[in-house]
Amino acid sequence: xxxxxxxxxxxxxxxxxxxxxxxxxxxxxxxxxxxxxxxxxxxxxxxxxxxxxxxxxxxxxxxxxxxxxxxxxxxxxxxxxxxxxxxxxxxxxxxxxxxxxxxxxxxxxxxxxxxxxxxx
Numbered sequence: 001x002x003x004x005x006x007x008x009x010x011x012x013x014x015x016x017x018x019x020x021x022x023x024x025x026x027x028x029x030x031x032x033x034x035x036x037x038x039x040x041x042x043x044x045x046x047x048x049x050x051x052x053x054x055x056x057x058x059x060x061x062x063x064x065x066x067x068x069x070x071x072x073x074x075x076x077x078x079x080x081x082x083x084x085x086x087x088x089x090x091x092x093x094x095x096x097x098x099x100x101x102x103x104x105x106x107x108x109x110x111x112x113x114x115x116x117x118x119x120x
Contacts, residue, residue, distance in 0.1 A: 002106035004074035008081050011101065011108060015054055015066040015085075027051045032104040039097070039113030061095075061119070063088050069096065077103045082116075094119050 010030050017023040027047050036045045037053060044053045058064075069084040079101045084093040096117040102110040 004079040004101075004103060005072040007103060007106055007108060008072045008079055008101065009068065011111075012066045012068060012083060015057070018058065020055065023054065024051050027054070030108055032107045032109045035109055037111045037113070039111075040115055061085070061087070064094055069093075074103075077109075079103060093117065 007030070010026070014023060014026045014030060017026055024047070027050050031047060031050060033047075034045075035047065035050065036043075037050050038044075042053050044050055064085045064087050066083055066085050069082045072079050072081045074080070080098070081101075082096065082098050085095040085097075087094050094117075095115065097113050097115050099111055099113045101108050
């Protein structure tokens with residue numbers, strides 16, 4: 001059985017996947033058909049919307065890696081977690097965020113993100 005933690009880890013790995021075809025396949029595998037992603041900088045729907053947004057972030061912040069920063073707290077079909085985005089060779093995270101994901105089994109239906117630290 002896939003845990004919420006496993007699903008969140010798979011989600012964060014999408015942000016690190018630089019190969020466009022592999023990233024698109026991962027978005028389709030991790031997100032349900034009717035999915036959405038919302039944070040202060042974007043509100044997108046569907047696999048293509050999410051994939052295009054992630055591609056744009058990767059282009060703007062080349063080399064940044066996303067990772068879980070702490071544990072995943074989950075109940076029912078909801079998980080919350082904090083993540084960090086680090087540039088290679090940097091001690092401090094470039095960005096820190098807090099996301100809430102609504103799950104549909106082992107897939108994600110919705111992500112609502114909050115940015116605690118953004119690049120200057």
